[in-house]
Amino acid sequence: xxxxxxxxxxxxxxxxxxxxxxxxxxxxxxxCGWRVPxxxxxxxxxxxxxxxxxxxxxxxSGREPAIEPRLKEMSYGEWEGLRLPDLxxxxxxxxxxxxxxGLDFRxxxxxxxxxxxxxxxxxxxxxxxRGRPTLAVAHHGxxxxxxxxxxxxxxADRPPEKLQWSAVHYFKLDDNGELSAExxxxxxxxx
Numbered sequence: 001x002x003x004x005x006x007x008x009x010x011x012x013x014x015x016x017x018x019x020x021x022x023x024x025x026x027x028x029x030x031x032c033g034w035r036v037p038x039x040x041x042x043x044x045x046x047x048x049x050x051x052x053x054x055x056x057x058x059x060x061s062g063r064e065p066a067i068e069p070r071l072k073e074m075s076y077g078e079w080e081g082l083r084l085p086d087l088x089x090x091x092x093x094x095x096x097x098x099x100x101x102g103l104d105f106r107x108x109x110x111x112x113x114x115x116x117x118x119x120x121x122x123x124x125x126x127x128x129x130r131g132r133p134t135l136a137v138a139h140h141g142x143x144x145x146x147x148x149x150x151x152x153x154x155x156a157d158r159p160p161e162k163l164q165w166s167a168v169h170y171f172k173l174d175d176n177g178e179l180s181a182e183x184x185x186x187x188x189x190x191x
Contacts, residue, residue, distance in 0.1 A: 001136045001169045002188070003143050004048075004056040005031035013083050016139075017076035017110065022051045031059045034166060034188035043135040048072050048142070057137040065137065070123045074116045074141035077109025102156030103148065113155055116145045124149075125177030135168075146171060150181040161185075 006027035009016050023031065047057040047065040049072055057065040079087060088095050098105055103114035120142070127134050136142070143163055144155065150171055153159055161184060163169065170183040 001138060001143055001146060001171065002056065002060070002167075003140055003165055004050075004053040004137060005059075007052050009081070013085070014081055015076045015079050015084060015107075016052075017073050017080040017107075017141075018050075019080045020050050020052075023055050027052075028055070028059065030166070031056050033190060034060060035190045036060050036188065037168060037186060040135050040168065043133045044130075045135050045137070046071065047137045048139060050139070053137045053139060060137070068123060068136070070119050071136055071138040071142055073139035074113065074145070075110040076107045077111075079107040079110065100156055102154040105155065113141065113145050113148065116141060117149055120145055120149070121177065124173060124179060128173040128175055128177040143169065146179060147181065147184075150179040 004027075005023050007016065007021040008024045009019070009021045011024060011026065045057055045061050045063070045065040046068045047054045049067050049069055053071070054065065054067065091098075101112075103117070104112050106112045144159070147153060147159060147161075147163060147169075148155055151160055164185040164187070166188045167185045168188060169181075170186065172180050172182045174180075
């Protein structure tokens with residue numbers, strides 16, 4: 001999996017969720033500077049339907065990816081467009097308690113990471129059944145949800161490994177669609 005390049009909202013530390021924010025000019029420049037490992041050329045490329053992920057996939061592969069709606073970012077409901085530090089300052093203990101819920105964390109009017117995982121599981125089973133190596137270009141929340149499925153991390157505390165942005169993350173699927181982390185943080189930046 002590769003996370004999409006930066007948008008104007010990324011640069012402003014705003015929560016994007018389902019909001020369809022395109023790559024910024026700086027984000028396009030960053031993605032154009034990435035180097036995809038040669039083994040990924042033979043993979044099936046799929047993308048979230050959101051323009052920031054689809055455009056990242058096109059810039060990296062030179063072709064239109066298959067669109068997979070289940071790869072859409074987690075919905076942050078009423079918090080989309082807001083900044084996490086502002087929410088923490090405004091909501092105080094309420095936010096601390098919500099974040100401590102881990103997979104059950106829920107923004108008002110949004111979905112939880114656990115619900116995002118429920119949305120991703122059938123897609124993972126379909127990818128496993130096809131038996132073809134697949135690269136997904138998606139979002140921060142999707143990457144964290146996959147990482148949680150692969151490692152058993154409950155999201156109630158810090159992740160066992162920091163996931164880098166300008167990187168490809170390799171996961172392995174067994175025949176039942178169960179996920180394990182294979183290689184994380186393989187840099188996309190040119191040496």
